[in-house]
Amino acid sequence: MKKYENFSKWFDDLLLNAEIMDNRYPIKGFAVYKEWGAKIARKIIEMLEKKLEETGHVPMFFPVAISEETFKKEAEHIKGFTSEVFWITHAGDRKLKKRMLLRPTSETAMYPMFSQWIRSHADLPLKIFQSVFVYRYETKATRPLLRMREFLWNEAHTAHRSWEEAEEQVKEAIGIYDEVFKNLGLSYYILRRPDFDKFAGADYSIAFDAWNPDGRVNQIGTVHNLGENFSRAFNITYEDIGGMQRYVVQTCYGFGISRVIAAIIAQHGDDHGLVLPPEIAPVQVVVIPIPYKNLEDEIEKYSRRVYEKIVSAGFRTRIDETDRTPGEKYYYWEMFGVPIRVEVGPRDLKENQVTICERVNLERRTVPLEEAPRAIMEEFRKIEKKLRERSISTLKEMTINARDIEALKEAIKSKKIARVCWCGKIECAERIREESGGEIRGYRVDIEENPEYTCIICGKKAEKVVYVAKAY
């Protein structure tokens, strides 16, 4: 499996072989999360929800079905989503009097309830979240994990007393996502989308675009300030301290769990298979006995001792006592991305030690058995660091400054992310897309970048440094 030769095939094969996702489900754009995929998804959800709860968000579950009437309340939102919603029209052999749709996102499921729950300033801020599947009828080619018609995400929705508080919330949300993504070793640009590409119904949108080996960026999270757009449509008001009725100001943000799994696979994986950050690995350590003539029993016994030692230190551990050869076992568990392999051979037995092999560079070292748990924990921290650093340096290498349209075309063609100066006009954005095939993804919000040149298309004064890439 060659990641950089044929990313698409490498990715699809790995999803199936490492039991992440089975895409042979009989409906296009819908697929099965198998054991490994489901377990990784649950760990990511756990990491994210913990942070959300620590910052005062509470869990709720809203229905998957939304009535047509509520869906159609916010004008921009309908325009953005109407072409891609699935409609439920019948039940049994009856036609429903009012058809309903599967949530493509839950603003219109939640906000009618917000208007019942929120009465006074004391009810604010309201900060809720749910981790659920959502449904969008994608007309472009579907791709497992990356572009599905059913995909798993976490969505948070908040309501506030003022624009300023909503602005603070946007910052908090970016901080939460940034921390979780960083803990997973991912790298990405945090970009404010151009107005023509913001979320349908938002005042503005900020997105996390992760790099992908094929040059197409992968939007793993988005954060939106909705202003009063929805609160006016859904009549969500509160009585302020002075007794005045005011509209709440809202934000919402989505964390693409399916797409984060895709990013982890794509950024960290290699020609041996998955490479999983220890925090989310369903199995963190695998113990592999290396049998040796006349020492079979002793090695088996010692391997069990090693296993017990590691399990009791709290690591998610397996011991592979199948009939396969050690080489086959290495190959197998490398594919599943297990961060640490502990090899137990005759020498380890004799010296009361173990041989630890880490998954990133497959480097080995031996440590006394007593110190194995501490050494494993150390290796975890090193693995996290290596993954993060390798990913950051790839993103840097993938990003190219393009001063003219030829350089931009070449950059997109060679699967890069281009950094260009843009005047801000939509005509120039369209020309960029037509000429290069890449889209303006936005400008960075984590740092300020001042244009050093004029607009790459019209040559007039540039307003922003923007990032251009193909996207999933």
Next chain:
Amino acid sequence: MKKYENFSKWFDDLLLNAEIMDNRYPIKGFAVYKEWGAKIARKIIEMLEKKLEETGHVPMFFPVAISEETFKKEAEHIKGFTSEVFWITHAGDRKLKKRMLLRPTSETAMYPMFSQWIRSHADLPLKIFQSVFVYRYETKATRPLLRMREFLWNEAHTAHRSWEEAEEQVKEAIGIYDEVFKNLGLSYYILRRPDFDKFAGADYSIAFDAWNPDGRVNQIGTVHNLGENFSRAFNITYEDIGGMQRYVVQTCYGFGISRVIAAIIAQHGDDHGLVLPPEIAPVQVVVIPIPYKNLEDEIEKYSRRVYEKIVSAGFRTRIDETDRTPGEKYYYWEMFGVPIRVEVGPRDLKENQVTICERVNLERRTVPLEEAPRAIMEEFRKIEKKLRERSISTLKEMTINARDIEALKEAIKSKKIARVCWCGKIECAERIREESGGEIRGYRVDIEENPEYTCIICGKKAEKVVYVAKAY
């Protein structure tokens, strides 16, 4: 709120006041799990999934959408479900070439994949589960948590080499559910359903019927042996050790998370509100400072110390420092079912102690601060025991032997569960329903009960002792 005077109103009010579920969602049969309900649901899922994983089940996620073609493969299954499925027929403004349905249960989503995954005896047993929402177009009156068109459950599906192995699996499943339900203090009958009431596509069905204050039993779990019914329809075969192709034997079982929450509320709740088993309580301990003139600051400070002590012992703890009076705080947290209230007043301050009040009987005792964590843990065990014992004794009181039809009618009318002798004929079962309004729910599988009398309807030899009740 009077639980036994008007159960229905008590239940609905409590769902709203204790923030379990908001039933004002604009689509009938669909409702919002609010913070408390969502958190309780997550804890129950955690308890159940832990047991499932310990017994070798693995998590997966299957799509919500099922194609009409696969849905129609097993004849009995269609007959049972076809009148209550929701159909997705359109996407955007297009009519779908093939319509699809929302899962009412996932046999027909999963088993086409099983037939691809299972090749040899080495692939068996296959034991998987998912905790998801399912969709059934109930035509009877919907009730929050108890009868919804969207409800939350955990479903497990297994495939085996033989009938005997499937029988063992049925036993394991009953054991798992029984343990979780018992840990939640619930009581119920474990009944083998009469053949006319088995799951559509099963060889036989076993169900857990929990008591409800209004006499209608609440089916909180079911376990089915599917035999080869689905494996023949979906062509799920394996090569046995001798090289022969055989059909797998399957089981499936469903744990009604929504309905278990309903049972916990209904069986344990009282006129003060929820009473939650400590294991699933979102807040296990609430610390309430009782301010006293000239000691306000000391009591506040001491209450914080108490809070820190309890939190650091690992309990999910809140301190209520709002402006409400202590009485209002008691009332509030009792409604939310918090198992232990820790009151901190001037005397507690002086004696370096705390006053612990448990939620079941609202009994108080004082303990030295140092011993508070141990005392709380003790109280938890006592609460669990009290809930379990009280629930069991209510079930016993609710169950009445009915030897003739008049006694049966009287029993059902007075909201009891009737124990009657039945000949096994469907005509007599129908008469029972027509005359009494109750249904035959089945005979017990946990103990053997031999009929002491003749059939309550026809007077012929009785085959079984069966339980008759109204049901949700």
